[in-house]
Every structure is written in structure tokens, then in C-alpha cells.
Amino acid sequence: MVPIQSVPSSPSSLTPGDLPWIIQHREDRCTLCGRCTAVCPVQAIHLAYRRQRIPNLGIGSGNLGNSYRTFTGIRQRTEPANRCIGCGMCAMVCPNEAICPVPNPGDARVRFHMNQGGDAWKRGGRRNDTSSLLDRIIFTRISMLTDPALDAGRHEFMLNTVLGRILPPEEFLKRHASGEWIPPTREIFPFIIGSMSFGALSPNMWLGLLQGVAYLNEVLKIPVVMATGEGGCPPWILKSPFLKYIILQIASGYFGWDEIIRAIPDMQCDPAAIEIKYGQGAKPGDGGLLMWFKVSKLIARLRGVPEGVDLPSPPVHQTLYSIEESVMKMIQTMSMAWGFRVPVYPKISGSTSAKAVLNNLVRNPYAGGLLIDGVDGGTGAAYNVSMDAMGHPIASNIRECYLDLCAQGKQNEIPLFAAGGIGKNGNVAQNGMALVMLGASGVHIGKYIMQAAAGCLGNERNRCNVCNIGLCPKGITSQNPKLYRRLDPDQVAQRVVDIFLSIRTEMKKIMAPLGRSQSLPIGMSDAIGIDNKDAADRLNIRYIC
């Protein structure tokens, strides 16, 4: 037996087979150019000198012994911090297709060692669950006889939705006649670019999104809006005419709000809305988190903090003692800041308590809607356990809230918006429209936008997911100019436009066979079905098989 001292083994010693991604390297194709090792965001691979022993087996020739070959090769690191994240940038830069990561079909034991130094596993990205209930909802009510199916290509479709508090018709007429305040509303496209902060996203990504949104509104007349997330908003945008396409988010860290408040006198227009974040789907009950890697000079200035420090937001808004009071006072304060001309609504994480929040909002005459972010929502940084195990799926949560509003006859007054996992497997329009028919007035999409508009490498199989440490290999979530210059804002803008044009077409291809064109089919639950009896019962829709 080999003496124990000679085996380099510690509790966290791992082999490539213990990692979620294994590097496959073909030496016969490698030109030793070194691009893969240079581009790898986590230094998972390195060039190493290797020696190969070649035994001489010429029996009888008197030429026994060994000869040695020395060569340079790629070696995969096995320390947990340097585990391959499967981003595949090595394959992207390799001129000879000599290298690529492959998912480990076996047992990735590194999962047990992601807490080195007692620090629980933090990451960015998504929940790592490929299943999607929304993908299973199909549209079953096809118009054929008394109501012919419509022509998606030629017919005229009203696809927009309304954001903001809507009065009951009697109250609207009364207030209009007496000249009283009528809550502000916005007519918007029902797919909204969800909250991703300036800080979580790189400047180039943000610029690309905004360019795309501006083009969609000003040239194509599709009223797409985007939300800022917690990190404030660059002053040049606050004072620009593009602010009307932006939903400004205020969250428990209040980052960036000094700049926003100071910019109010110079604003050329009102923002689309104000979103007050009380929770998010990826990490319910947890505040925002921008890790120190990403707090660059620019971000520090925007947020009013020192450079290079972790920015964990508290889980709740600290200044007030109850959520009812907090919601009421914050909504009124924000409304007042813009002269009651801007819709203000809260964002909460999917939860069994969502209905309680909703019922509170119904009684608040200033609440402009409710956004519920389900468990499949993504984030730039969170504890792994929060992402994987906390929260509530969006479909039943939104449906329950909608039916509750219906029972009160209030479903038109408080628009519900849904988020969390829409388009997680690429079916963005189908997922979004399924939620609309379950009762949502619109949906927020974040991860899908990152994947489709900027080429985010993440997926639901724990690929990449290093948004938190500022090493995004595509430059989407990095504050390092060397990385984010990889992303061309013009190309992102082009992709944003591509995405919304195609969503619009797919919406029509869904609505036309249902015979719907005059309004967004919110709550049209007779049109959908699912192949699971329990889910059908829970969602109060048709079971199909």
C-alpha cells in the first residue's frame, strides 16, 4: 500500500469527475495559442508542462528502458473556486475546436464543498430547474365556426395593457364630472423588461437595452418599458426624454435615489412608473445584493457609496414598522414626488401571503398595481439556498390573486403583473400569454432578455451563473471595462427589437386562433388547458389529455 503522505488528499480534494463541468481537450487539435486559458473567467484551466514516459519494450534488442516526451497541455483545476462553470468561452475562442466543457453526467461532488471558509454558496443566475408548468399550458379554445379564426398577419390586434390604478366606472364618471384626481395610467406593451439594476448589469448592457426600448417606442410605436432595478438610474437618462420608458425602482437599500430626487426638477418627462420592491422571486425575504467585485467607481458614484464594498440591502424597508404602513406611506410619498402623475406599485415575491398584500392594496386608492415575482425569477447575486428553495411558483399565485379580485369585482382596478420563469426554456410569448389568460395584465422578463438580447450563457443546469462576481464572460453583468466592452450596445439594441417584434407576432398567432383581437385576453381562462388534473384544479382551468 502506498504511504498516506504521498497521496495529495484533503477533505476538499476533487478530481475533474467531481465537478459539474469537465473540460474536454483534444491535444491533437490544440495550437497552444493560449486563448482559452486567457478567456476563462474563473481560471479553471491552465497551460501546464507535462511529461509522458514512453517505455522501450524491445525485448531481446538490449534496448530496454524509458524515453520521455515533454509537452505543453491544458489542465483543469479542481479547487471549488476554480471549478469549470461551463460557460464555454474556451470553446468560443478556440480557433481549432480543440476544447469545450461538457456537463458531468455523474455525481458532481463539488456541491458539498461550495462553502469554503464557512461562506455559504452565493451565485447569480437562476434556480437550476428546467421544469416549467407554464410550458405545459396550451391554448385549447380554437375558433372555427360561428367565430372564424382571425388572420394573424393581416388583422388588426390591440395588444397593449394598462399599468396603473383604474377606477370603477361609476367612480371614474363621478370624479371626471367633479374634476377630482383620476389615478394616472400608462398604456404599455404587456411584456416588460424586468428590474435589472444599473450595477447588476454593465453600462453597455444597460445602454443597449435602453436604445432598443427607445427604438421600439419611437420608431415602431410598440410601447415597451423597462424597469431599473434597485441601483438608481444614470443622470443623463433621468434628464432625457427617454425617462418615460423607464420604471424607476426603489428598494430597501434606496441606492441611487439621491440622484433621482435631485434630478426631478430637471426631468423633461415623468417616468413610466415607480416600482417599490418589497421582495423578489429569486431570493424572497432577502434584500438586494451587489457584491464588492462589481462596485466600480461609476457604480459607487451612482449609488452614493464607497468603491469596492459589498452592498447588501436589508430584507425590508427599515424606516417603518409594518408592511401595511410601509406600503401606504411609500406609495403616497412616491406619488406625491411626481405630483400624482405617475403610477406607483409594489413588487413582492411569490408567496402564500401574496393575497394579504393584494387585499391591502385594493383598499389603498393610490396603489397602481401589483407585481408578483415567482420562484423562478433570476438575480445577479443571492445565496444558493434562497434561489433554489425559497418562494412560490408564479402560476398558482397569480391565479389565486386574480380570482380573489374577481370575487370582489376588482380585477380591472388593480392590474396584476407576473414575473419569474417566463421564457425560461425559450417559450416567452407562450408563457406570457398563459399567465395573461390566468389573470395577469402583463409579465416582466429578465433572464430571457439577457439570454436572447445579449447572449447570456446561463441556463437551468447551473451553467455560468457567476453574475455575482463581476466576471461575466459576455460582459453583461460585469463592471470591468475589459469585460463589458465585449458587448456592443448597438447589437444588444438590435436584438431587443428582434425579440419584441417576434413576441408581438407570436402574441397574434396565439390570439388569432382564439378569435381575440380587440383587447388583451386577460383572464380568458376558458382558452387554456393543462395535461395535469391537479394543476388544472388548482388553476381552475380545463384538464386536457
Add this chain to the structure above:
Amino acid sequence: MCRLALKTAQEAFSPYDILLAMEAMREGYDGSGLGLLLRGVRFTDYSYKEKDPILCGIAHTETALHRLDAFMRDAGFELKYDHEFTTDLAVLEAKDRHKFLARVYRLPDSWGAYTPDRRELEFMRMRLALRQDGEEHGGDLTVFSFWPDVVMIKEVGWPLEVGNALGLQENRILARVVMAQGRQNTNWGINLYACHPFFIQGVATMTNGENTAFVPIRDWLMGTHFPGYIGYQSDSEVFTHILHYTLKQLKLPLEAYKHVITPLKTEELDRHPQGPFLKGLRDACRRLIIDGPNCVMGSLPDETCLLVMDHKKLRPATIGGRPGEWAMASEICGIDAMIPDRERSLDFQPMREHTVIVPPDRKEYQIWSQFNPFPLPQAA
């Protein structure tokens, strides 16, 4: 597809004339039922006073009839006239019809003190109570209307045969307004309550086509918890309830109906003189936007008649006639049958923005466009 016919005239006429018009439109339709609504009613056997309510429906058994009598007696209503239809029940498809009801009652004295609103509410409550009573007893009593000067008949079968079975050809009932619809709602199963026209507190409409936005509209109307917003055996019932909601709850003029069910587009409202008001109204009534193809014909207690299309206008309808006598139909041959010697130059097919209104004087019809300034001071 449903066939719709409506005729309004200064001189009362026989509803059988309208059934003949339905016969003219028979091509390409399944004729599975008949719904009739009459206003400005005259009985040849009885001198009817227009303030007296008429109860219409079907008693399917003698027991149900007794219960009905007891209910009305307890409520203080005195039966003044019981129209005996010259029925030939053997001709009818349905075999559980005991007696078709068109009964005139005298109001209890206590109702004299009621305001008009209270009276309308009580009429509706009585109708709903009778309907519920029938439903609780295995559907042995069906009640279509209980309202002054309104007679309603609904039955399964070919319209002309139903008319013959009820003796309508004898012209013992005449009316100044007749609405007729010729199809049972085959989409949702045969149910007498699913047959058009639908009626609530004097407001009646009938529709052809399918309203694909039915479920969200129904959910919203039921959420108002107004006692009459029930039923919904047919997707078309919501058209009647939306008209009722617009006129009676919101107290808006008839012109607002089209702005509620098919609001103009944002870019059109941006150019409209009352754009901000109409946008607000559109948003507030957003859950009442219909999605056709539909043609809606209706009539109101003052004998005003209306005709509107949905936005897509895939169900054209025509109005034609001459001063004093107008007809609306889903097929032009129906107009030909109802008013053969009309002035054809007055024929009109409304477009998506139009509401055709025939006022009670019936001298001429009005074409109201959604692009016109809205006739309401509060919209200014």
C-alpha cells in the same frame, strides 16, 4: 349561424310577419329555436294598459302553475288577463310544455308609493325569484320577463313551426316592436334561458356570432354582484347586461354603449375632441370590451331600437324601411320580407364605428359615429 330580425312601426303588426321574414332568411341556418320579444303590445281579446306588468314564460307542469299563482297572489298581484295561446303542443319538439304564459297583472296598491327605480328593481327581483323557484323544482317553471308592455316567447324548434304551434298566425297579439332570433344556443347545450333576446329591466338585445371575450366579461359582471347579472348560459347574454350597465348603472346615454363594447383605438382617441374622457371610460370599462364577430340589435322601454356591429364587422346587418316603419335584419332578404315596399335608398349597413338608433317617433333613423363629439356635458 343565428338569424336576427327586428321591426319597429308606428302601427302595431303581427309577430307572425317577422316569422315569415325569418323563413325568408332560412338558407344556411339551422333554425333550432325561436326567441321573440314584443313591445307596444296589443291583445285583440283584451284592452291592455301599458303600465301593467306582463309575466312571460312557460309552466312545464300544473304544480308549477299553482306555485306561480300562489307566489303572485302572496306578492299582492291580481291577475287581470291570462292570454290563452291557441297551442298545438303536438307540433313542438319539446314534450314538457304545460302552458305558455303571457299574463297581465295589476300592481299591488303598495307599489304606488315606489319610486321608478325601486319598481324596476322589484320587477326584476320577482322574475329572478320565480326563475330560482323553477330551477329548484327541476326546471318546471321558466320565466323570461316580468315587465310592463313586454311579451317574450322562447321555444326550441323551427321558428315558423313554433309560431304555428302557438297560434301566432291568428294575430291575436300585435306589437309595435318585434325582435326575433332564430337559433337555440347550440354551443352550450339546449337551454331555454340561452335563447336570445335577453332581457333585464326593460333592456333587451339579441346577437349573432360568438363573443370570444365572454368569460372575462362574465367574470367582471358577476363581480358587480348586481342581482340580475346571472345566467350566462349564452355568451351573448353579456351584451344585454353591458347595455343595461351602461344605461342604468352608469346612467350614460345610448351613444356610450359602443364606446364601452368597442372603444376606439388610442391613436383615434388622441384625435377625438373628448379623447381623454373616452380613454378613461375605455380603461374603466376595459373588461367589457367585446370580441366579435357580432351584430347586436336591441330595444329599450321607450321603444327606441338600436343596431351595432363589433369592431371587426364580420357579421354585417342592414337597416331599411321608410319613415314610420323600420326593419333590421342579419340578411337583406329579411328586410325585403318585413318591409317589401321600402325605400331602398335608405338602406344602411353600419360600419364598426356606427350605432344605428331608431327613436320612438320612428321618423328617421340616426347614425351615430364614435368619431362624433360625445353628447355628455361631463365629457367636455
